[in-house]
Amino acid sequence: MSRPATGMRDVMPAGDGWSLPALSPEDMEYLRELGPLLEGHAARIVDGFVDEIARQEAGQAILKGPKTREWFKQNQRQYLLSLTRGCTDRNYLVGWRQEGGTLEWLGLSPRWYLSAYAYYYATLVELVVADLSSDPAHCGRVLAALHRRMVLDLRLMIDAFAARGPSHRVESLEQQMEKMAAVGQLATGLAHEIGTPLNVISGNAEYLLMDLPPDSPMVEELSVIVRETKRVSMLMSQLLKFARPAPPSMDLVDLSALISEVLSLLMQEMAKNHVELVTQMETLPPILGDANQLKQVLVNMILNAIHAMPGGGRLEISARAARDALVLSISDTGHGIAPEHLPRIFDPFFTTKDVGKGTGLGLSVCYRIVNEHKGRIEVDSRVGEGTTFKVVLPREDLHEHEVTA
Ligand code: ADP
Numbered sequence: 370m371s372r373p374a375t376g377m378r379d380v381m382p383a384g385d386g387w388s389l390p391a392l393s394p395e396d397m398e399y400l401r402e403l404g405p406l407l408e409g410h411a412a413r414i415v416d417g418f419v420d421e422i423a424r425q426e427a428g429q430a431i432l433k434g435p436k437t438r439e440w441f442k443q444n445q446r447q448y449l450l451s452l453t454r455g456c457t458d459r460n461y462l463v464g465w466r467q468e469g470g471t472l473e474w475l476g477l478s479p480r481w482y483l484s485a486y487a488y489y490y491a492t493l494v495e496l497v498v499a500d501l502s503s504d505p506a507h508c509g510r511v512l513a514a515l516h517r518r519m520v521l522d523l524r525l526m527i528d529a530f531a532a533r534g535p536s537h538r539v540e541s542l543e544q545q546m547e548k549m550a551a552v553g554q555l556a557t558g559l560a561h562e563i564g565t566p567l568n569v570i571s572g573n574a575e576y577l578l579m580d581l582p583p584d585s586p587m588v589e590e591l592s593v594i595v596r597e598t599k600r601v602s603m604l605m606s607q608l609l610k611f612a613r614p615a616p617p618s619m620d621l622v623d624l625s626a627l628i629s630e631v632l633s634l635l636m637q638e639m640a641k642n643h644v645e646l647v648t649q650m651e652t653l654p655p656i657l658g659d660a661n662q663l664k665q666v667l668v669n670m671i672l673n674a675i676h677a678m679p680g681g682g683r684l685e686i687s688a689r690a691a692r693d694a695l696v697l698s699i700s701d702t703g704h705g706i707a708p709e710h711l712p713r714i715f716d717p718f719f720t721t722k723d724v725g726k727g728t729g730l731g732l733s734v735c736y737r738i739v740n741e742h743k744g745r746i747e748v749d750s751r752v753g754e755g756t757t758f759k760v761v762l763p764r765e766d767l768h769e770h771e772v773t774a
Pocket of ligand 1: 669673674675677701703704705706710714715719720721722726727728729730731732733756
């Protein structure tokens with residue numbers, strides 16, 4: 370980053386080779402003067418700022434949980450009031466780096482945060498002008514100090530995001546792909562070594578069963594062998610599918626039709642588990658995708674949602690078209706995901722389900738498929754309240770295709 374052109378007297382080192390204009394003691398004085406005014410309007414301004422963030426697609430998911438929203442508001446209130454205090458030492462810079470990390474962890478990209486920051490700027494300028502209109506010269510000086518302070522923060526924010534954001538994300542995506550490739554190799558080997566003898570065992574047990582009189586004491590034991598070997602065979606074939614996924618076969622897909630199809634398949638499962646279904650579907654434009662694979666994503670996520678509500682609950686499915694993507698949301702009122710589990714749910718074989726109930730492969734398969742569709746998955750979960758998975762699939766330019774699905 371280049372050194373900012375400024376007429377300020379002092380500069381302070383900010384990061385790698387660039388410097389920032391420092392605030393003068395007079396600036397600090399003008400800013401301090403704004404304390405009571407900001408205090409009186411902080412709640413309204415922060416509400417507006419959070420609404421601004423929530424207006425944006427990813428912001429909605431991030432701030433949906435009431436606790437996160439409350440925490441974020443507190444965090445922003447503190448920030449707003451800190452505008453009236455000094456900010457010229459190194460701790461301030463370090464603090465901003467950490468803040469960048471927190472915002473990135475929350476999933477707020479610089480684009481969303483910075484565009485909402487423009488709201489702060491405009492609102493504060495309006496507030497100061499209205500409050501000090503009787504003394505235009507003084508008002509001008511206060512505004513200049515506020516402007517300098519906010520521009521300083523903007524630069525620090527960009528620096529903080531640049532230092533934390535992109536590299537962290539790229540790394541985790543690569544790590545995830547590596548993990549999946551390693552598991553894939555292992556699974557292929559296992560499936561071959563175990564699959565064949567397993568088929569022989571279950572075939573023989575079935576053959577013996579056919580010859581036994583129904584009241585033989587062996588029937589029970591042999592049935593257990595058949596049942597259990599079939600379960601392991603199923604697991605092996607899931608593993609194989611995971612290890613050697615067919616490349617996606619792209620065509621035009623009507624996502625609403627796909628969702629209806631999957632929901633009618635799972636109706637019985639929902640009824641059995643006392644799950645109330647609520648759908649909110651917009652008319653969606655077709656997207657380019659592999660219908661079977663996308664169906665798999667839906668089935669996995671909806672089944673997970675149903676199983677997260679063992680005592681019944683509410684399943685909300687919605688689909689809408691954003692400017693450059695389709696956003697599919699699957700929300701449940703189930704037990705939620707513990708924060709320490711959240712970073713692991715897309716790992717192959719990670720499961721919290723009882724032995725025999727979960728393979729831990731569902732979400733890693735979803736991850737791979739959505740990734741191959743150049744999309745992304747977002748998760749928001751509160752323990753004891755529920756979970757929302759969002760699948761964001763990019764809209765392509767479809768002019769050259771004909772809708773066939
Ligand atoms: P599996 O369902 O076989 O356990 P997945 O990869 O589909 O494997 O899911 C991994 C884990 O993620 C689950 O065991 C569960 O702990 C968690 N999980 C996924 N979806 C939900 C959900 N909707 N609610 C709560 N936990 C979930």
